[in-house]
Amino acid sequence: MEQQEHKHHIKAEFKKIKLRQIIGVTAAIACAVYIHFTQGLDVNRVLIVSGVGLFFSSVNWRCPSCKKYLAHFPLDLQKCTKCGAKFT
Numbered sequence: 001m002e003q004q005e006h007k008h009h010i011k012a013e014f015k016k017i018k019l020r021q022i023i024g025v026t027a028a029i030a031c032a033v034y035i036h037f038t039q040g041l042d043v044n045r046v047l048i049v050s051g052v053g054l055f056f057s058s059v060n061w062r063c064p065s066c067k068k069y070l071a072h073f074p075l076d077l078q079k080c081t082k083c084g085a086k087f088t
């Protein structure tokens with residue numbers, strides 16, 4: 001029973017992480033577009049926006065069970081490749 005609750009918790013956590021990731025990525029893109037139209041896009045601004053985006057992703061995009069970074073996987077990830085925790 002406890003194991004079942006844990007699994008349920010992982011799925012709920014992953015939903016939140018996924019939502020945050022979508023919002024974060026959308027915000028980073030919106031920010032880049034905004035800067036592009038208001039101030040013009042230069043290398044430094046691109047680096048700052050990408051840096052913030054990558055930093056956010058590295059903090060947020062982690063397995064809710066083992067806390068390992070879920071690198072280079074699509075958002076419809078089914079389970080953690082590190083610990084095998086199921087997300088869906």
Ligand SMILES: [Zn+2]
Pocket residue numbers: 063064065066067068080081082083084085
């Ligand atoms: Zn994991």
